[in-house]
Every structure is written in structure tokens, then in C-alpha cells.
Amino acid sequence: MNEKKTTHFGFEEVAVDEKAGRVADVFHSVAAKYDVMNDLMSGGIHRLWKRFTIEVSAVRSGHKVLDIAGGTGDLSYQFAKRVGSDGLVVLADINESMLNVGRDRLIDRGVAGNIQFAQADAQYLPFPDNTFDCITIAFGLRNVTDKDLALRAMLRVLKPGGRLLVLEFSKPQNSLLEKVYDTYSFKVLPLMGRLITNDADSYRYLAESIRMHPDQATLKAMMEDAGFVNTEYHNMTGGIVALHKGIKP
Known part of the structure; x- marks a missing residue:
């Protein structure tokens, strides 16, 4: 008998085919207040x-x-x-609620002429090979079920010489900062989520998903395994966040 494959949803083990739906529920819940919470959680940083x-x-x-x-x-x-x-930006998100908020905001700001919108899964990007000069994924990779599959998909749709930028929460480089950050993440964030969005569980998942995400060196190695070259990362705010860069050869 084949065992059912599992992955992590925060600290919880779930079936692989359940994770995307669970993540979707989180972002459907918080979409309307997402920007407000980002400013509050990071102090605008x-x-x-x-x-x-x-x-x-x-x-x-x-x-x-x-x-x-x-x-x-x-x-x-x-x-x-x-x-x-003369250029083009494609805003892609797997979550319809988030995509709708993004579309409305950009139209309100008067920049819809050179932007397209796509509801798309990072693991199965619906674009031709060698299409984009640059790909960014900001605070999204940790929610992807199969990160290796997604990185290979990003490599495929980049043009040769194109660059991938992964902006994501990472591992603090100072043990004291890490302790303070843990207290903030597991005590303060869920409370803020409950007060602002009436949803503590989604922000508890946020904190857990950050801890389960690969650290700086591991993600760099994953990008290299996917085929990226000249990979490097920059720590920001003491390593709470890191920006990884890779080039398609």
C-alpha cells in the first residue's frame, strides 16, 4: 500500500494535495486587510x-x-x-482574492496599461519558455508546496541572462534577535491578526511557515540545484528577511 505523501502547513503535517487549499483559505481571509497588516507587522520596513x-x-x-x-x-x-x-508586467497570484485586490489597487493608481493579471500556480507557470527578463516572488515561496518544482518552472520561463529574485523571511543571524523575533512572531502577530482581521489562526500559520522555510544557505543551494548560476543573497534587518538572486545561464 502506498503511503499518502505529506508536507508541512506551518507546523502541521498535511497531505500534499491539501496544502494549496489550506494556504488559499489563509489568503482569502486576510486579503482585504493584507497591506494594513504588512505595515503594522513590519513597522513599514x-x-x-x-x-x-x-x-x-x-x-x-x-x-x-x-x-x-x-x-x-x-x-x-x-x-x-x-x-x-514598451514593457510588460504580469502580476500573478494563485489566490483569486489577492489578485482581485491587486488589480483594483493598480487600476485605482492608474497603471493598468502595461500590466496583465494571471491566476497562476508558481509550480506550473502558464507561460512559454524564455519569456521574462526578470521574475520576482516576494513573501510567497514559503507557501509553495513543492519549492524545487517552482524554481525549475521559474528558470524555464526566464530568458537566458534573466534574473530571479526571491524576497522572503529567513533566519536571523543573531541569537538574541532570534529570541525577540520568536516572541514577537508567536505572541504578538496572532494577537494583531485577531484585532485587525479577526483571524489569529492565519497569522499563527504565517509565523509557523516562516520557521519551516529553508534558511539562507539552503535556499541558495536549492536555486543552484534548479539550474541558476551566480546565486547570492543579501540579509536585511539582521537576516529576518533575505533577498536571493539567481541568473539563468
Whole structure:
């Protein structure tokens, strides 16, 4: 008899075919207040992390950019201004609620002309080979069931010489900071989630999913195994967040 394959949903073990639905429920629940919670949780610092990601991307006029797990459109908005009318930004998210919030926000900000929207799974990207100059995935990779499969999919749709940027929570590099961060994550975040979104469980999952995500060196090795070259990472805020970069050969 074959055993049913399992994966982690936070600290919980679930069947592989159940994880995507469980993650979807989390983001359906928090979509409307997602940006408010991001500002509160990070003290606004997430905007600096994203600004650094934009700079490292080296995106310029005429480029094609894929913003995976693009959610409410923070990165897509900045990329749209950089690629101009000759370029294209595709905001992709597996979650319909998040995608709808992102679409509405970008239309309200007047930047819909060079942006397309796609409800897409990072593991099975519905785009031709060698399409994009740059791919970003910000705070989304830890929610993907098969990260290796997703990294290979991203490599496939990048153009040769194109770059992948993975912005994600990671492992603090200082033991004291790690203790403070743990207390904040497991005590304060669920409380904030309950007060702001009436949903403590989703933010408890957030904290757990961060702890289950590969650390900096492990993710770098995973990108290399997927076929990326010149991989490197930059720690920010003491390693609470890291930006990984890889190039398609």
C-alpha cells in the first residue's frame, strides 16, 4: 500500500494535495486587510525591503517582468513605471482574492496599461519558455508546496541572462534577535491578526511557515540545484528577511 505523501502547513503535517487549499483559505481571509497588516507587522520596513528588491532587479524600459505571488501589487506598481509603455508586467497570484485586490489597487493608481493579471500556480507557470527578463516572488515561496518544482518552472520561463529574485523571511543571524523575533512572531502577530482581521489562526500559520522555510544557505543551494548560476543573497534587518538572486545561464 502506498503511503499518502505529506508536507508541512506551518507546523502541521498535511497531505500534499491539501496544502494549496489550506494556504488559499489563509489568503482569502486576510486579503482585504493584507497591506494594513504588512505595515503594522513590519513597522513599514517591508517597503524598504521591496525598494531594495526593485534596485537589484536592474529592470529597465522594455523589459518583461513576472511578479509571482504579487498579491496587492506593490512590486508590480514600481516595475510598471520602470518598464514603460514598451514593457510588460504580469502580476500573478494563485489566490483569486489577492489578485482581485491587486488589480483594483493598480487600476485605482492608474497603471493598468502595461500590466496583465494571471491566476497562476508558481509550480506550473502558464507561460512559454524564455519569456521574462526578470521574475520576482516576494513573501510567497514559503507557501509553495513543492519549492524545487517552482524554481525549475521559474528558470524555464526566464530568458537566458534573466534574473530571479526571491524576497522572503529567513533566519536571523543573531541569537538574541532570534529570541525577540520568536516572541514577537508567536505572541504578538496572532494577537494583531485577531484585532485587525479577526483571524489569529492565519497569522499563527504565517509565523509557523516562516520557521519551516529553508534558511539562507539552503535556499541558495536549492536555486543552484534548479539550474541558476551566480546565486547570492543579501540579509536585511539582521537576516529576518533575505533577498536571493539567481541568473539563468
